[in-house]
Amino acid sequence: xxxxxxxxxxxxxxxxxxxxxxxxxxxxxxxxxxxxxxxxxxxxxxxxxxxxxxxxxxxxxxxxxxxxxxxxxxxxxxxxxxxxxxxxxxxxxxxxxxxxxxxxxxxxxxxxxxxxxxxxxxxxxxxxxxxxxxxxxxxxxxxxxxxxxxxxxxxxxxxxxxxxxxxxxxxxxxxxxxxxxxxxxxxxxxxxxxxxxxxxxxxxxxxxxxxxxxxxxxxxxxxxxxxxxxxxxxxxxxxxxxxxxxxxxxxxxxxxxxxxxxxxxxxxxxxxxxxxxxxxxxxxxxxxxxxxxxxxxxxxxxxxxxxxxxxxxxxxxxxxxxxxxxxxxxxxxxxxxxxxxxxxxxxxxxxxxxxxxxxxxxxxxxxxxxxxxxxxxxxxxxxxxxxxxxxxxxxxxxxxxxxxxxxxxxxxxxxxxxxxxxxxxxxxxxxxxxxxxxxxxxxxxxxxxxxxxxxxxxxxxxxxxxxxxxxxxxxxxxxxxxxxxxxxxxxxxxxxxxxxxxxxxxxxxxxxxxxxxxxxxxxxxxxxxxxxxxxxxxxxxxxxxxxxxxxxxxxxxxxxxxxxxxxxxxxxxxxxxxxxxxxxxxxxxxxxxxxxxxxxxxxxxxxxxxxxxxxxxxxxxxxxxxxxxxxxxxxxxxxxxxxxxxxxxxxxxxxxxxxxxxxxxxxxxxxxxxxxxxxxxxxxxxxx
Numbered sequence: 001x002x003x004x005x006x007x008x009x010x011x012x013x014x015x016x017x018x019x020x021x022x023x024x025x026x027x028x029x030x031x032x033x034x035x036x037x038x039x040x041x042x043x044x045x046x047x048x049x050x051x052x053x054x055x056x057x058x059x060x061x062x063x064x065x066x067x068x069x070x071x072x073x074x075x076x077x078x079x080x081x082x083x084x085x086x087x088x089x090x091x092x093x094x095x096x097x098x099x100x101x102x103x104x105x106x107x108x109x110x111x112x113x114x115x116x117x118x119x120x121x122x123x124x125x126x127x128x129x130x131x132x133x134x135x136x137x138x139x140x141x142x143x144x145x146x147x148x149x150x151x152x153x154x155x156x157x158x159x160x161x162x163x164x165x166x167x168x169x170x171x172x173x174x175x176x177x178x179x180x181x182x183x184x185x186x187x188x189x190x191x192x193x194x195x196x197x198x199x200x201x202x203x204x205x206x207x208x209x210x211x212x213x214x215x216x217x218x219x220x221x222x223x224x225x226x227x228x229x230x231x232x233x234x235x236x237x238x239x240x241x242x243x244x245x246x247x248x249x250x251x252x253x254x255x256x257x258x259x260x261x262x263x264x265x266x267x268x269x270x271x272x273x274x275x276x277x278x279x280x281x282x283x284x285x286x287x288x289x290x291x292x293x294x295x296x297x298x299x300x301x302x303x304x305x306x307x308x309x310x311x312x313x314x315x316x317x318x319x320x321x322x323x324x325x326x327x328x329x330x331x332x333x334x335x336x337x338x339x340x341x342x343x344x345x346x347x348x349x350x351x352x353x354x355x356x357x358x359x360x361x362x363x364x365x366x367x368x369x370x371x372x373x374x375x376x377x378x379x380x381x382x383x384x385x386x387x388x389x390x391x392x393x394x395x396x397x398x399x400x401x402x403x404x405x406x407x408x409x410x411x412x413x414x415x416x417x418x419x420x421x422x423x424x425x426x427x428x429x430x431x432x433x434x435x436x437x438x439x440x441x442x443x444x445x446x447x448x449x450x451x452x453x454x455x456x457x458x459x460x461x462x463x464x465x466x467x468x469x470x471x472x473x474x475x476x477x478x479x480x481x482x483x484x485x486x487x488x489x490x491x492x493x494x495x496x497x498x499x500x501x502x503x504x505x506x507x508x509x510x511x512x513x514x515x516x517x518x519x520x521x522x523x524x525x526x527x528x529x530x531x532x533x534x535x536x537x538x539x540x541x542x543x544x545x546x547x548x549x550x551x552x553x554x555x556x557x558x559x560x561x562x563x564x565x566x567x568x569x570x571x572x573x574x575x576x577x578x579x580x581x582x583x584x585x586x587x588x589x590x591x592x593x594x595x596x597x598x599x600x601x602x603x604x605x606x607x608x609x610x611x612x613x614x615x616x617x618x619x620x621x622x623x624x625x626x627x628x629x630x631x632x633x634x635x636x637x638x639x640x641x642x643x644x645x646x647x648x649x650x651x652x653x654x655x656x657x658x659x660x661x662x663x664x665x666x667x668x669x670x671x672x673x674x675x676x677x678x679x680x681x682x683x684x685x686x687x688x
Contacts, residue, residue, distance in 0.1 A: 035202050036152060040168060042204030045105050045135040046079040047166045047197055049156035050088055050113075050127075054098030076155045076166075076197030077102065077127065078209060080244055084131045086113065087240060088196030089211045090123040094616060096642075102129050103156070117247040121255035121316060122182055122235045123211050126247040137198065140205035142238045149173045150202045151186040153210060153232070155194025167194065171232075179213045180313030183233040190232030199234045208234030239314070256315040256339030258308075259283040261346075261622065263290075267305035274325075276346075282338040288325065295331070296324035317341035346621045347654040348442035349415045351375050351688050354452070355405045357509050357578065358461040362397075363387045363426070364404050368452055370687070378437045382453065383428035390422050391415075405686070409580070412688055413624050417441040442626075444647075444657045448681045456683065457542065459507045461576045480504060480575070484531055489566050496548040496567040499531045500575070501539040509578035510542045511682050514568055514605075516586035516593045517547065519555040533672075537679045546571050555589035558596050565597075568604060580626075580686040583607040587669055602627045607685050609678055612637055612667040615646035621654050628656045630681050632674070634665030 051074050077088035086102055093100070093115065101110040111129035118125045151173050154166040171188030178185045186199055190210055198206045213233040246253060259281030264270040272294040277284045294302060297311050298321055315321070320336045352373020356365035364386040369376050388395040389411055396411075398404040415421060416439070423435045482500045489496070504510070515530065527547060534545060548564045550556055571577070584594035584605045591613025598608035599618060602625040609630040621627070629650055633643040640661060647659040658681060662674065670678060 032202075036150075036168075036170065039152060039200055039202055039204035040154065040165065043137045043154065043198060043200050043206065044166055046137045047154050047156055048077045048079060048086055048105070049103040049110075050075045050077045050086075050092055050196065051101045051103070051110065052092065052095070052097035052099065053101070074157065075192060076194050076210075078196070078198050078206070079104075079134045079136055080126075080241065082132065082134045082136050084111075084129045084134065085116075085244065085248070086127040086129065087209055087244070088125055088127060089209070090118050090120075090125045091192070091195050091212050093118075093125055100127065102127065104129075104131065104134065107131075117250050117252050119243055119247060119253045121253060121314075122239070122243075123213070124209060124235060124240060124243075124247075126244065137200075138205045139237050139241060140201050140203075140207045142236045145173060145176065145184065145201075145207055145236070147173055147175060151184075151188050151199045151207060152201075153186065153188040153190060153194055153197065153199050155191070155197045157193045166197070169194070173207070177310075179233055180309045181311070182235060182239075182313050183211075183213050184208045184236055186232050186234060188232060198237070206237040208236050209240050210234045254317040254341030256312060256317050256319045256341070258312070258321075258337070259340045260288060262305055267309065269304065272302055272305050272308055278340075281340050286334050286337055287332075288334075289327070292325045292327050292332075294323055294325045298322060312339070315339055347417050348621075348626055348656070349412050349417050349419070349439040350442040350446065351412065351421075351437065351439060353380065354684060354687050355408070356455075357405070357457040357686070358507065359404065359458050360460040361385075362400075362404070364398070364408050364688075365458075367456060368449065368684075370446065370449070373446075374437050374440050378423075378435050379433075380423075380425060380435070380437075381428070385426040385428075386423055387426050387432070388422075388424035391420070392422065395422055395424055405688075406580075408688060410624075412439075413626075415439055441654075442656050443654070444651055444659075446656060446687070448658055448677055449684060450680075452680055452683055457508045459505060461507050461509045480506070484528065487567070487570070489563055489570075494548065494563040494567070496546060497527055498571055499534070499538065499545040499547070501535070501543070503539050504544075504575075505542075506576045508542050509576050510544045511581035511583065511685075512568070512571060512575075512577045513543055513545045513583050513585050513609075513682065514564070514594075514597075515545055515547045516556055516564070516584065516590035516597075517549065518586070518588045518590045519553060533669075533675070537675065541679050541683055543679070543682065544571065544575055544577065556586075556593035558593075558600075560593075561597060561600070564593075565601060565604065572604075578686065579604075580606055581682055583609055583682055583685070585609045586613065588612045588667060598627055598629075607682065609681070611670065612639060612643075614639055614642040615649055618649055618653055618655075628658075628681075628685060630658045630660075630678060632660045632662065632670070632678075634662045634668060636664065636666040639667070 075092040077086040080087045100113040102113045103110040111131055113127040113129045116126040116128050149172060151171050153169040157167045169189035171186050173184060174187050175185035184207060188199065195210055195212060197210050199208050199210060200206050211233060243253060259278040260283050261275045263273045263275035274288060274290050274292045276290050277288050294308065296302060297308055300311060302308050317339055319339050321339065322335045323337060324331055324333045352370040352375035353366045354368040356367040359365055366380060366382055366384045368382055369380055388397050389408065390396050398407055420436055420438050423437060424432060425435055426432045480500065482502045482504050485498045485500065487496055487498060488494065537543060538545065546567055548567045550560060582605050584597040586594035591610030594608050594610050595613060595615060598605045606626055607628045611632040631643055631647055633640040647657050650657045
């Protein structure tokens with residue numbers, strides 16, 4: 001009996017305890033919910049809605065495919081000055097809108113805003129509206145932000161006129177110092193509607209401004225494809241407020257760089273060895289040279305380029321840094337090295353010749369000489385053969401006939417426009433001359449030759465001895481099917497087609513054109529019509545075409561690049577392809593995808609040909625990976641002005657560019673006459 005009473009007493013205590021715990025948990029939950037509501041209420045009056053009007057059509061990647069649109073709103077901004085200054089993500093203005101409207105909570109009508117300046121490092125844009133006495137939120141100091149803290153993301157998706165509350169997504173601070181030291185990471189739900197809005201803490205203080213961001217990219221859209229993925233980024237509000245006074249001056253802020261390029265593209269494993277130094281930079285003036293190895297930056301030892309990028313991530317053009325580098329056994333220290341805003345575009349040198357292809361003999365035979373080029377001025381003529389090359393008195397003989405053209409490419413890539421090279425040239429008449437040639441620049445002024453010699457190859461791409469060995473892969477090439485061939489990737493998940501001309505000869509190196517179709521253009525009839533347009537050109541000029549297809553009705557997205565590359569690599573392995581003439585080609589969204597592939601996979605692509613597509617944020621030109629552009633647009637295409645501006649952007653970065661504006665045409669494909677010039681451009685991509 002006593003035991004029973006004791007047991008009942010214990011049970012009663014447990015029940016009361018559990019009930020109290022439940023009440024305490026409910027009470028804590030209620031308190032947390034109320035605290036979040038109070039925090040949002042504090043900041044809400046400062047969170048504005050931004051609507052953009054007009055501007056260019058743009059392709060923006062997303063998890064479900066690309067978004068093709070003129071306006072990207074409504075989006076979000078945050079008041080940072082009581083006198084009318086608003087900060088937002090630069091992503092919201094990538095299409096250069098003609099009008100920007102800012103709706104401030106509690107005001108009946110939106111305000112017209114003007115862009116003041118953009119922070120090109122953190123991708124933030126400062127706006128100004130004509131209004132005073134606006135509420136400015138409180139800042140959460142960066143030193144008080146820690147992993148695991150609450151992070152509440154706000155956006156203005158609802159009607160701001162009626163003072164509706166902002167949209168809310170709750171998460172935590174998951175990491176600090178991300179994106180090379182510039183950003184806070186959160187798992188709160190981040191979408192384009194709250195880019196430019198704040199994340200706040202439980203006290204109602206602003207922790208940061210939400211932006212798309214990626215460690216692999218630097219432009220306004222970098223990281224956009226991650227939205228709603230549980231990975232979001234915000235620029236610390238303390239850092240934002242630190243640059244607002246500079247932005248108010250009306251000049252864009254640029255990321256600070258040293259003005260050097262690494263020898264290797266591997267930023268995580270290899271040492272920080274300098275490949276080359278941009279001219280007229282502080283680094284060059286300080287004596288840094290190719291081959292030097294940076295071992296310390298701002299007092300921190302560095303062994304990989306990723307560490308350098310992390311240290312420089314928060315610095316701007318004009319900032320000064322200290323560093324140490326190693327040259328041989330010597331360690332050299334530098335102080336006050338001023339960072340530049342961007343690397344000067346690398347200009348490829350130009351001799352002015354087209355080489356004969358598939359040549360089994362020693363040296364490089366000249367197929368064509370560009371008028372008024374350095375080669376022309378030096379008296380080099382078609383039919384001459386370059387036997388030796390070098391700088392100064394030491395001339396080098398080509399290592400082997402099959403590598404001669406590419407070996408000469410590699411040599412020229414080590415030179416600069418204006419430098420002198422020495423050549424030993426065997427004339428077609430029989431004599432041999434020693435020539436000194438001053439190299440020119442590979443610029444848009446070169447243009448496309450009006451006529452090229454029909455014979456472009458000596459048809460000796462493969463060693464005849466290989467054929468007699470009867471290797472399985474050689475037999476496979478020898479028995480290759482021609483015409484329109486349907487294929488799938490190794491997993492069977494993606495489809496693509498290949499068009500091989502009927503006169504395909506494996507002893508001839510072919511150009512490869514990768515066609516990225518516009519939205520919806522993937523039916524059999526569409527493919528057949530397209531290849532019919534190219535048939536004669538492919539047969540006459542030795543061109544193979546590859547057509548990856550996407551099932552997305554909206555077209556292409558960067559996330560599909562890997563499957564496109566798989567199709568391209570498979571084609572490269574099956575056929576005799578000239579790797580100096582692999583071209584990404586597309587119209588509209590397909591053209592945008594072609595541009596993406598060209599900039600991001602230039603180890604494969606040497607040319608990009610588009611119509612009706614624009615360049616928003618081109619990557620820099622580099623010395624050992626040539627890339628050329630053929631941009632076209634109809635004068636009736638609303639994008640034609642932007643296409644013309646794309647040409648200017650590329651020229652500023654020293655890319656060779658051809659731009660064609662077609663009269664009385666809109667967003668249409670090339671006519672036969674226009675294609676003829678494009679094909680000559682492809683035929684001349686291996687110019688030297």
